[in-house]
Amino acid sequence: MENKKKELIELIAKENRVLIGSDDPILILLTANEYLIKNLHIELDSILKYYSSELELLATKREKLATQKAEKILNVALDASKKTLTTHTEEIFLKITDKIKDEILAAKINIKNERKKLEIFFVINIIFCFFITGAIFLR
DSSP states (O other): OHHHHHHHHHHHHHHHOOOOOTTOHHHHHHHHHHHHHHHHHHHHHHHHHHHHHHHHHHHHHHHHHHHHHHHHHHHHHHHHHHHHHHHHHHHHHHHHHHHHHHHHHHHHHHHHHHHHHHHHHHHHHHHHHHHHHHHHHHO
């Protein structure tokens, strides 16, 4: 504090070309000013701590809200994806089912055609058997 008083006395002498003593009232103002600044610093520090904790609480609340909103958005997106996947799966299942039905129908038609061919061959074989049997008896 003494150094500050000396500095102030020198500054006033240099700037204003006035000499003041160590008991000058201006030095009382310097002491009062330093006291007020010190108390202001303590008070501002206290206020800063208070508002820092308030801001921290607000940030935590905002973070929780943001997390909740993000979870809601993700859940909605997940539900939409599940619905889309289910819809596409059902569509694919129906297409596969239709394709299998078409293949079964085609196989039935194929079997029916082959059966007709076999019936014709069977009839032709029976006719040949009669001719052969008749030729054997006629001899």
